[in-house]
Amino acid sequence: MIHQSAIDAAGRQAAQIQGLFWFFIVLLGGIFLIVVALMLGPLFCRHRGLDREPLEQTHTPSIETERKLTHRVGWATGLTVLILLGLVVLSVSTGRSISGGNPPANALTVEIVGNQWWWYIRYLNEDASRVLVTANEMHIPIGRPIVIRGSSHDVIHSFWIPNLHGKRDLIPSHTTTEWFQADHEGRYRGQCAEFCGLQHAHMALWVVAETPAQFDSWMDLQLRPAPAPSDAVKQKGQRIFLDHACVLCHAIRGTTAAAEQAPDLTHLASRSTIGAGTLPNTRGNLADWIADPQNSKPGNHMATVALSREDMPPLLTYLESLK
Amino acid sequence: MRIAAIGFCLFALIGCERDRRELRPAPTRLAIFKDAARESDLQPGGVHSEPQVQNPYSGNAYAISEGQRLFSWYNCAGCHANGGGGMGPPLIKDQWTYGGQPANLFDTIVKGRPNGMPSWGGRIPEYQVWQLVAYIRSLNHEEPVTATPPRSDHIQQDSGTLMNKPGGGTR
Numbered sequence: 001m002i003h004q005s006a007i008d009a010a011g012r013q014a015a016q017i018q019g020l021f022w023f024f025i026v027l028l029g030g031i032f033l034i035v036v037a038l039m040l041g042p043l044f045c046r047h048r049g050l051d052r053e054p055l056e057q058t059h060t061p062s063i064e065t066e067r068k069l070t071h072r073v074g075w076a077t078g079l080t081v082l083i084l085l086g087l088v089v090l091s092v093s094t095g096r097s098i099s100g101g102n103p104p105a106n107a108l109t110v111e112i113v114g115n116q117w118w119w120y121i122r123y124l125n126e127d128a129s130r131v132l133v134t135a136n137e138m139h140i141p142i143g144r145p146i147v148i149r150g151s152s153h154d155v156i157h158s159f160w161i162p163n164l165h166g167k168r169d170l171i172p173s174h175t176t177t178e179w180f181q182a183d184h185e186g187r188y189r190g191q192c193a194e195f196c197g198l199q200h201a202h203m204a205l206w207v208v209a210e211t212p213a214q215f216d217s218w219m220d221l222q223l224r225p226a227p228a229p230s231d232a233v234k235q236k237g238q239r240i241f242l243d244h245a246c247v248l249c250h251a252i253r254g255t256t257a258a259a260e261q262a263p264d265l266t267h268l269a270s271r272s273t274i275g276a277g278t279l280p281n282t283r284g285n286l287a288d289w290i291a292d293p294q295n296s297k298p299g300n301h302m303a304t305v306a307l308s309r310e311d312m313p314p315l316l317t318y319l320e321s322l323k
Numbered sequence: 324m325r326i327a328a329i330g331f332c333l334f335a336l337i338g339c340e341r342d343r344r345e346l347r348p349a350p351t352r353l354a355i356f357k358d359a360a361r362e363s364d365l366q367p368g369g370v371h372s373e374p375q376v377q378n379p380y381s382g383n384a385y386a387i388s389e390g391q392r393l394f395s396w397y398n399c400a401g402c403h404a405n406g407g408g409g410m411g412p413p414l415i416k417d418q419w420t421y422g423g424q425p426a427n428l429f430d431t432i433v434k435g436r437p438n439g440m441p442s443w444g445g446r447i448p449e450y451q452v453w454q455l456v457a458y459i460r461s462l463n464h465e466e467p468v469t470a471t472p473p474r475s476d477h478i479q480q481d482s483g484t485l486m487n488k489p490g491g492g493t494r
Contacts (some may be wrong), residue, residue: 261396294347303448304348
């Protein structure tokens with residue numbers, strides 16, 4: 001089920017954005033209704049002089065009327081300026097409040113690097129053996145601030161998890177920082193929010209917010225190298241992976257595959273989607289993705305590998321074992 | 324007048340081949356050339372007409388740009404730098420030890436060469452080898468100028484991002 005909504009906040013930052021959104025909608029919607037009512041009113045009120053020629057100037061308004069009109073227009077203009085200024089102040093202060101300020105000391109720092117068309121994710125840790133590289137699916141503990149250090153590997157992308165925070169552009173050769181905190185458990189879909197080429201629409205990111213205990217056990221599992229192939233079929237599958245183009249771009253920790261041009265596959269089977277949220281992670285979809293990467297995500301940089309019919313099943317079995 | 328206009332439109336179509344983007348590559352046709360890629364001009368019994376091997380991507384701007392991306396992705400730059408050579412020989416030159424024709428370059432990449440050039444056969448798919456060949460030829464101005472963009476389709480940047488370089492260190 002896709003859960004992606006900017007008006008269903010799961011954290012403090014998103015809640016402020018959501019509050020601002022509803023305040024704008026209600027206030028400006030109310031003003032809009034008043035203006036429309038004031039405009040429609042005269043249309044439906046019969047004018048005294050309607051039986052005369054419509055555009056004929058019949059009388060000049062008295063000085064009293066002129067003064068009243070000037071007052072009313074003046075008040076309306078002044079009020080409009082005041083409301084707009086107030087909204088500017090509100091908008092800017094909300095912006096400052098969600099993006100400014102140092103995150104609390106117990107924050108978890110995660111690096112996000114945008115690539116055409118997937119997300120590189122690295123959890124930082126002072127202990128180098130607990131630095132984790134993964135892709136396209138990010139787990140976070142609830143109730144703990146998450147600092148995002150974002151950049152891009154090729155063109156400008158934008159990191160956006162609507163349920164958790166606003167957009168943050170990822171720019172080549174530049175690091176941007178933001179922080180947010182998830183307060184409710186859930187699976188939230190993120191989406192690249194800056195047009196970045198052919199497959200911009202298929203550049204999604206899943207964020208799984210879970211309890212700290214669940215997060216710790218996930219992290220412990222992810223930090224392990226890939227399980228060694230346990231039987232002959234998986235061993236053959238691993239051999240096929242290492243003997244073909246796969247090994248040139250992907251990494252599987254625990255094997256000789258160590259490239260970072262494409263998503264890390266060490267625990268591929270633990271992720272819910274493939275192709276950065278393009279397809280559910282099932283054996284059939286995986287087969288389709290490998291046999292013809294241009295089928296479901298045309299233009300992506302995955303190499304089309306000439307695999308024989310016999311090679312596909314062991315390779316799939318091996319990839320499915322990367323839990 | 325009308326004929327001239329039609330002629331002009333047809334003439335403009337010539338340019339299409341340059342920007343043709345084959346997202347789904349043709350399946351492998353030739354694994355490795357047998358006698359096609361000669362590495363010596365000397366042949367017993369005199370010089371015979373050579374079997375012509377064409378690079379299917381010759382003159383295609385997109386393939387050349389893809390070749391440039393792959394040159395970086397597959398870390399060719401690790402030894403050849405940006406064509407000027409480093410630990411490995413330069414790729415911009417007149418005298419090629421193993422031949423500078425497309426078929427020779429294809430062979431060199433697929434088979435490898437003594438003293439350091441790895442054999443990429445079976446690893447780099449054939450269509451990507453041809454893209455790399457087109458790119459290397461373009462470095463030597465052997466590709467049509469019209470297909471060689473002044474800059475690549477992909478942004479090249481070498482500092483400041485967080486991802487590791489293929490060869491270690493931080494980009």
